[in-house]
Amino acid sequence: MSRELPAARATIVELLLRLADDRLVLGHRLSEWCGRAPLPEEDIAVANIALDCLGHASMLLEEAGRVEGQGRDADRLAFWREPYEFRNCLLVEQPNGDFAHTMVRQFLVDVHADLLYGGLEASSFPPLAAIAAKAHKEILYHGRHSGAWVLRLGDGTPESRARTQAAVDALWAYTDELFAVDEAAEAAAAAGVAPVPSRLRQEWRMRVEAHLREATLRVPEARPRVPFRGRAGRHTESLGHLLTVMQSVPRAHPGAAW
Amino acid sequence: MVSPVDAPCDETRVREILGTVADPEIPALSVVELGLVRAVRWTGEFFEIDITPTYSGCPAVAMIEEEIAAAMSAAGVPAVVRRVLAPAWTTDWLSAEARRKLTGAGIAPPGRVIPGWERDPVACPHCGSSETELVSAFGSTACKALHRCRGCGSPFDHFKPL
Numbered sequence: 382m383s384r385e386l387p388a389a390r391a392t393i394v395e396l397l398l399r400l401a402d403d404r405l406v407l408g409h410r411l412s413e414w415c416g417r418a419p420l421p422e423e424d425i426a427v428a429n430i431a432l433d434c435l436g437h438a439s440m441l442l443e444e445a446g447r448v449e450g451q452g453r454d455a456d457r458l459a460f461w462r463e464p465y466e467f468r469n470c471l472l473v474e475q476p477n478g479d480f481a482h483t484m485v486r487q488f489l490v491d492v493h494a495d496l497l498y499g500g501l502e503a504s505s506f507p508p509l510a511a512i513a514a515k516a517h518k519e520i521l522y523h524g525r526h527s528g529a530w531v532l533r534l535g536d537g538t539p540e541s542r543a544r545t546q547a548a549v550d551a552l553w554a555y556t557d558e559l560f561a562v563d564e565a566a567e568a569a570a571a572a573g574v575a576p577v578p579s580r581l582r583q584e585w586r587m588r589v590e591a592h593l594r595e596a597t598l599r600v601p602e603a604r605p606r607v608p609f610r611g612r613a614g615r616h617t618e619s620l621g622h623l624l625t626v627m628q629s630v631p632r633a634h635p636g637a638a639w
Numbered sequence: 640m641v642s643p644v645d646a647p648c649d650e651t652r653v654r655e656i657l658g659t660v661a662d663p664e665i666p667a668l669s670v671v672e673l674g675l676v677r678a679v680r681w682t683g684e685f686f687e688i689d690i691t692p693t694y695s696g697c698p699a700v701a702m703i704e705e706e707i708a709a710a711m712s713a714a715g716v717p718a719v720v721r722r723v724l725a726p727a728w729t730t731d732w733l734s735a736e737a738r739r740k741l742t743g744a745g746i747a748p749p750g751r752v753i754p755g756w757e758r759d760p761v762a763c764p765h766c767g768s769s770e771t772e773l774v775s776a777f778g779s780t781a782c783k784a785l786h787r788c789r790g791c792g793s794p795f796d797h798f799k800p801l
Contacts (some may be wrong), residue, residue, distance in 0.1 A: 425777055432694075432781060433694060436695025436696025439696075507725070511725035512724060514726070515695055516695055519695060522776060522777075526777070
């Protein structure tokens, strides 16, 4: 950034980027299933959910660029930022794995997004409240879908259960970051722009654990946490690969329009 | 600086023109019947038309904006389309007429928007049977789900309540 933004605006931009990048990266991951999902209906479903996520990201990035006021629009922010400038959590950038892995990741995110966007509807920043109200309705559909798959696969064959359990075990450590509180999160909460991330934890755990139990899956025990640095721009290697693919066309043809 | 002028027509006429613009994904319905048009106002220079997107990622929104602009321009009415997000679009804004037309086009109209997971049963648009099942919650477009009728055996789209 060339110029320093006033604190309040910088807080809003940072928060919008965190929200947008979670949706953008998740949407891209889902789109990787296009043409490869296990059923034709599922191919369409995952593509639809990806499209919703990209739609949310687009609205949030557009708003972030507007508040920032330095001439960056949604495309500029999506395609011309480097990995260290991305503010998404590490959970959404995790590679897809098998279908169970993708659906478990989606379910963990969807329950969180349901609570988060419910809270954001009351944001003191009206454009964010409007985006949240719109996105929240769609997120409810996503959660119903991913939740149904977690049930079906968890409480399915020994093979599907083993794979789903493996996904839960592998992804669990990344969920802590969803509730991590740092200076920026505190500032956003203090301004009434967004809920305090840690306040969502209890409800999230209750809902996720009840669902996992219903799916005959084991809730992982607490384990050493992975360092949570996605919000600070320090990502796993996967994000670089993802962005290389996602950004390749605009970077190969800068300024192209169709 | 353009000085304000009288509107070339009234708002009713603007809504009439908008009524000729069909949704590209559901051609049975106009953008007005879908509840996309939230406001029409004369600014002293042009009509400002507020529309609200149905789904956040709906690729039809940009096309709808272009088609509205084209229809207004063809009618010789200066207009600018503005996208508004609040209040969020809901299927509750579909008129009774729109719901009838959807059924006629083989698409089950949306039921009530109920918070949480519960949904009203979906009746088959072909035979009216309520013995239907959900095949996929996500259909050919973001706004539709795929169902099957156990009565007449037909597959059909359901416009999701949102």
